[in-house]
Amino acid sequence: MKHKWLAVVLIALLIALQARLWFGKNSIADYQEMQSSITDMQQQNANLRQRNALLKADINDLELGIDSMEERARNELGLIKEGETFYRILPKE
Template sequence: MKWLTITLLSLLVLLQYRLWFGKNSIPDYVEIKQQVTEQQQHNSNLQQRNSLLIADIRDLKMGVEAMEERARNELGLIKEGETFYRILPSQE
């Protein structure tokens, strides 16, 4: 009976060791879970960016206004007869 108890306790200690410190242990699980959360956040950001790009593409395919707006914002272009005013923020 004594040997059986010692054997079972040894087996329990061995299994607990593997659970906490071995391969695929609880700390590994927590780390992988954190990595999955970070990757999901990154994927969400990329999906939002893709949605904006798709909307820009759709706008560029459908109308001239989107191209004008983009030229104004990114390249600083103006139409004939327009006056361009640039307001600079104060230095304070």
């Protein structure tokens, strides 16, 4: 009789622990969700690192030379030098 109660208590404890493992706080589902979140954040960090590297390269180019400033003024602002002739070639429609 004593062994039956011990077995019932142990089985109940096992069921309670399994329920917590699968459905409780910090369960397997929470772990998998957290892993997914970590993967997303790592991808975002990689994208931001790449963006920062490009911005640093732009900053270095701007700090180092007038050529880069001239190129940027031509491309982004459409500026031309004095004495130059500007031609715009439009595609056929």
